[in-house]
Amino acid sequence: MTGFDASSSERYSGLVLLQAMLEQSPEGSVGLVERRVRVFLDAVDAGFFFPGRRLPAVPAELRVAGRSLQARLQVVDLPVAALDVLGGMLADCRQHEVLFHAAHAMLGQRELDLLSERGVRPAAPEEPPFAAEFPENLGGNHALLVEIEFAQPVQPEVGQGLLETLALWDALTLAYRSDPEDAVEVSGAQAIFNDPRTIHYYEWIWDNADAEAWDLIVNLCCAWHETLPIVRVHFE
Structure with a gap:
C-alpha cells in the first residue's frame, strides 16, 4: 500500500x-x-x-x-x-x-x-451504523468481493439504481494506486442482487489499487443507510 x-x-x-x-x-x-x-x-x-x-x-x-x-x-x-x-x-x-x-x-x-x-x-466514519468487515490480510489476492446486506428486501427498480451507482466506484479507484509507477488495473466487475437483500459485487481483476478505496464504498453505504437501512458490508 x-x-x-x-x-x-x-x-x-x-x-x-x-x-x-x-x-x-x-x-x-x-x-x-x-x-x-x-x-x-x-x-x-x-x-x-x-x-x-x-x-x-x-x-x-x-x-x-x-x-x-x-x-x-x-x-x-x-x-x-x-x-x-x-x-x-x-x-x-x-x-x-x-x-x-x-x-x-x-x-x-x-x-x-x-x-x-x-x-x-477521504476516510470512512470510524463507527459506521452497520457492521463493516475487512480481511486482515489480502494475501496477494488480485480479485475482490464486496457484499452489502440490507435490513429489508430491496425493490427491483430501486436495486437497479443502486447497482448503477455502485458501478461508479470502478473509475474512482483509479485514484488509489498502490504503486505510483504503475496504473491501477480494475476490471471485470459484476454486480447483482444475490437475494432481495444482498448485493454481491465482484471484481475479477483488482491489482495495484490501494485498499483505502474501500472507504468510499463504506461512505456510499452510510448515505444509502439513511433511507435503506444496511446491516453489513463485507470485503474479501
Whole structure:
C-alpha cells in the first residue's frame, strides 16, 4: 500500500469551481477527462464522499470548450480530500497520453492543484451504523468481493439504481494506486442482487489499487443507510 492518509476532518461548504486545460493531446483526450469529471460529480451526488453532498436546489454545471473544461457545483460538508480523488483520476489520464496544461479546483478563495499528489484520500466514519468487515490480510489476492446486506428486501427498480451507482466506484479507484509507477488495473466487475437483500459485487481483476478505496464504498453505504437501512458490508 502507498500509505494514503485517510481523513475527512477538513470539510468545505460553498461553491466549487473545477477547471482543466489540456495541451495538444491525442483525439478523444477531452472526452476522457470530461467522463472522469462527470463520474466525480455523480459520486458527490451518490454519497461516496459522505457526509458531503451537493445542494439539491443547485444543479451541477459542466462545460467544454476546445481543450478546456469547467465545472461548478455547490456543496455542503464535502471532505476536501474528495478533490484528491478527482485529482488522482485526472492524473491517471496520463496513462492515455493526455497532457495537461493545468487542472485546479477553487474552493472560495482557496486554490488546489489537482495534479499535485497530497497523499490524502477521504476516510470512512470510524463507527459506521452497520457492521463493516475487512480481511486482515489480502494475501496477494488480485480479485475482490464486496457484499452489502440490507435490513429489508430491496425493490427491483430501486436495486437497479443502486447497482448503477455502485458501478461508479470502478473509475474512482483509479485514484488509489498502490504503486505510483504503475496504473491501477480494475476490471471485470459484476454486480447483482444475490437475494432481495444482498448485493454481491465482484471484481475479477483488482491489482495495484490501494485498499483505502474501500472507504468510499463504506461512505456510499452510510448515505444509502439513511433511507435503506444496511446491516453489513463485507470485503474479501
